[in-house]
Amino acid sequence: MTEFQPRVFSGVQPTGNLHLGNYLGAVSRWVPLQDQMPTIFCVVDSHAITASFPNAQELTDATREVTAAYMAAGIDPKKSIIFNQSQVREHAELAWIFNCVARMGWLNRMTQFKEKAGKNKENASVGLFAYPNLMAADILAYRATHVPVGDDQKQHLELTRDIAAKFNNDFAERIKELGIGVPNPTPSPELPEYLYFPMTEPMIAGPATRIMSLRDGTKKMSKSDPSDLSRINLNDDADAISKKIRKAKTDPDALPSEVDGLKDRPEADNLVGIYAALSQSSKEAVLKDFGGQQFSAFKPALSDLAVEKLAPMTDEMRRLTADPTEIDKVLKAGAEQASAIAEPVLKEVRKIIGFLDVR
């Protein structure tokens, strides 16, 4: 290989329902990429056990639901590989190797671990701490070059690059000797002449990289917020969507005409960002239309738009989840395709490390 084959990898955890943040920050942005390069979209079930083991049936159901959401959003199993992580053993194997590459200090800096472990760090699972290494393994088992995610995954992607760089450096001689590296277009003291793992590019862009809670514009919209009014779930019906937007927190002022005017107005900024992402435009364009108007006029327009965009998807998700055997077929075919890429990568990684191959 003279250069890395462009390849997209991304995933969502099957913990509860998907919400508008997952859709606008990630899944909706994956759809056009399918026509640009090979794409792999994973339901990351091994990640879903790091905080605690969910009820077994709920985990199974959520895995199928997330798969249905991918498909309803426009991820096409004929164009993309769709599978659930636990079915491809190479993720776990590479994660172990990366446990031995990543440094404690690197993981100690991860803000998401600090947030999720809270005050009770001593009682958090080792899996929750090592989780970013598994995420790096997810990506690098396919030597993926592009990872479209929301803003909250940025630090994990930096860690993925640190892991790739350390592996490439630590095994530089061996990678060169085995002739399985890819020439580094920009060799530097930090990176050797040949690379085994690509330096993955994060793709974090657009008006919806960080959708905030509808109840508090300073908090991220998340599955774990105890208030259901804080988020729009992808399986909410039209009434629920309208109610949540109607009740969304705002300030008393009219919308500004310029993006600058959204500064220090987190709730207004969030709702305008949601409108922009749903209408596939920009905050500037939305403010051109709505600048000077009150929330009493903007909210109904946002609500109509959200229902128009989300309702067909919700219906399609319902249709798909009614037939789990079809979903399982998609996941099975996807796992086979994913294994066909990851197995040879792990074979080379074992060789680079020097694990004796006797089979």
Ligand code: TYM
């Ligand atoms: P997860 O399951 O928490 O979220 C899935 C995707 O949704 C994005 N997201 C948001 N985007 C905008 N606004 C929000 N409020 C919001 N909340 C979530 C996330 O950034 C993400 O893109 N560790 C990952 C899953 C993962 C992964 C991977 C991703 C595991 N391995 C490899 C990419 C590549 C996670 O927990 O995402």
